[in-house]
Amino acid sequence: MSELDDISCRELVELVSDYFEGALTASDRARLESHVARCANCAAYVRQMRETITLMGRLPTQTLSVETEAQLRVAFREWKARG
Amino acid sequence: MDLVQRWSPTMLRVARMYVPSQAVAEDVVQETWLGVLNGLDRFEERSSLRTWVFSILVNRARTRGQRESRTVPFAALGREEVDGEFAAVEPERFVREGDAVGDWAAPPVRWWEEPERALDSAEAVRRIESEIERLPETQRAVITMRDVLGMSSEEVRSALDLSETNQRVLLHRARSKVRKALEDYYTDE
Numbered sequence: 139m140s141e142l143d144d145i146s147c148r149e150l151v152e153l154v155s156d157y158f159e160g161a162l163t164a165s166d167r168a169r170l171e172s173h174v175a176r177c178a179n180c181a182a183y184v185r186q187m188r189e190t191i192t193l194m195g196r197l198p199t200q201t202l203s204v205e206t207e208a209q210l211r212v213a214f215r216e217w218k219a220r221g
Numbered sequence: 222m223d224l225v226q227r228w229s230p231t232m233l234r235v236a237r238m239y240v241p242s243q244a245v246a247e248d249v250v251q252e253t254w255l256g257v258l259n260g261l262d263r264f265e266e267r268s269s270l271r272t273w274v275f276s277i278l279v280n281r282a283r284t285r286g287q288r289e290s291r292t293v294p295f296a297a298l299g300r301e302e303v304d305g306e307f308a309a310v311e312p313e314r315f316v317r318e319g320d321a322v323g324d325w326a327a328p329p330v331r332w333w334e335e336p337e338r339a340l341d342s343a344e345a346v347r348r349i350e351s352e353i354e355r356l357p358e359t360q361r362a363v364i365t366m367r368d369v370l371g372m373s374s375e376e377v378r379s380a381l382d383l384s385e386t387n388q389r390v391l392l393h394r395a396r397s398k399v400r401k402a403l404e405d406y407y408t409d410e
Contacts, residue, residue: 146323148315152308155393159374179328183310186329190400194353194368196346199230200243206251207225214222217258 145169150180154187225254228271231370232278235380238361239279239286249285253278268379275372275380279362302357303390309397332407345406352402356395363388364395 145153145166150173156162157170174180202210229250236246236253256277264273314327353361353369362381366372372380378388 146315147325148310148312148323151310151397152393154309155396156389159389159392161389179325182329182331185333186400186404187396189333190349190396190403191368193342193345193349193403194364194399195371196342197350197369200233202225202229202233202247202250206247210225210251210254211222213255213258214225
């Protein structure tokens with residue numbers, strides 16, 4: 139254990155989101171990074187979190203129905219005409 | 222109309238979190254745009270246009286959801302989603318005593334090392350969707366806006382009227398649950 143390494147794996151999993159959000163203090167960030175560099179399990183955990191976030195970005199999107207979009211188009215046109 | 226096309230898919234998903242059907246969500250998005258047109262002269266540029274539009278959307282969707290009884294009044298929620306005990310990973314997966322206390326006892330699964338599972342990302346995405354659906358309202362809103370739709374933390378905070386800390390706590394709790402659902406999916410037979 140280095141002097142920096144005073145967080146446990148159990149504590150680390152609660153800090154990962156703050157780490158991604160850039161919300162950790164410089165010293166907590168250094169502690170987390172030094173722990174992850176030497177702990178394959180926590181490195182795997184961090185990767186799980188990153189993969190989870192990546193997959194969430196792939197959820198399918200929906201679009202407005204043609205009718206609604208047409209109605210909005212009319213509303214926008216009228217609004218513009220009103221000035 | 223460009224904006225309508227660009228933002229409506231995101232707006233539909235946000236609205237859908239509060240109301241019981243896609244049709245109602247579509248209604249809410251339409252009402253929001255009409256409200257935006259009528260209120261545009263009241264828009265003060267203290268926030269971005271997008272932030273303003275989404276605040277209107279969330280208010281309308283929430284009101285509509287209450288009427289359709291999908292959601293309980295907002296004030297009653299939120300607090301318990303932030304307060305209270307929470308563990309990102311079940312405590313029993315860590316060593317409880319001795320020299321190694323706090324180390325992993327049951328380490329995270331490296332699902333990317335299992336080729337046939339890793340390939341099936343369509344099913345993984347479905348699992349994620351159903352887990353998000355099960356989250357408490359505000360956690361669901363935060364994770365959808367941040368991770369599914371890629372909105373910034375500031376936009377989400379203004380649309381949902383959350384403090385910076387609460388937004389982070391909600392995101393942490395929601396992400397941890399979705400991660401767990403995904404790990405369960407990769408380990409379940």
